[in-house]
Amino acid sequence: MIAGMPRAQLSIGIELEYDTFGDPADPALILVMGLGTQMVAWHPRFCGMLADHGLFVVRFDNRDCGLSTRLEDMPVDVVGALQAAVLGEPVTSPYTLSHLADDVAGLLDYLELDGAHIAGVSLGGMIAQTFAIEHRERTTTLTSIMSSPDLMAFSEASPEAIALLFTPRPTDDSAALEAALHSGQVLAGEFFDERAVLGYERAASQRGGAYPMGTARQLCAIFGSGSREEMLRQLKVPTLVIHGEADPLIPPSAGRRTAELIPGAELMMVEKMGHDLPMPLWPLLTDRIGEFVRST
Secondary structure, eight states, X not given: OBOSOXXXXXXXXXXXXXXXXXXXXXXXXXXXXXXXXXXXXXXXXXXXXXXXXXXXXXXXXXXXXXXXXXXXXXXXXXXXXXXXXXXXXXXXXXXXXXXXXXXXXXXXXXXXXXXXXXXXXXXXXXXXXXXXXXXXXXXXXXXXXXXXSSGGXXXXXXXXXXXXXXXXXXXXXXXXXXXXXXXXXXHHGGGOOHHHHHHHHHHHHTTTOOOHHHHHHHHHHHHTSOOOHHHHHTOOSOEEEEEETTOSSSOHXXXXXXXXXXXXXXXXXXXXXXXXXXXXXXXXXXXXXXXXXXXX
């Protein structure tokens, strides 16, 4: 890992905190994290295992998360945004998935990369899909992990999982930690690892901790971006879709539908995996991603 990297300052006034693993001369793999989750959720060992496949791995904080730009003083109505989206009405949101995809393009510009392999989880998968659609010429491959082409997936989520989206994280340290452990239990299921959750929370707290208003704005970006189904049908990018068979938030059907929509997409369904990247599955996941991106 290259330590002490500066922020990527984008021309649109957004700064993204990032770091890298591996040799800059190798093909670049950009990792896009999920809703309200800092880049440190891409564990250094996980990133190192990807770099061992001959990849220059870049992880970063999305806007409104971690140490990247926070759009202060922009309150949003998450419930109202969801209701508008369900009714097919305009959604009020400071930005959309297209803006978040443009942030990725700006990061490539900053790193002087013409293109890259793009991989994202959950919200990050939606951003990665949007990037591949809107920045096709810069997308070498797309890896969409535990993600969905539209909002329909949430209609099949478990009540416990969907409740996590609309429950702001407590500001009290003890309550926030308890909430994080509960969230981990709900999302990871059989692979729940208390030490992994505590490790992420320690790392995230050193970088500003959770930012509920930023998470709310990111959620509104999902609601305000509509379905990608028709655009994905026309996508001509080598694609790998990975999804857990036990995902309680974005159900397995969403992964299968994503793979069905994208011409030629490969689908990897992972038994017992929930909405998480558990350590026992790192060799399986990194080997499959590494083999896929290096084969194109």
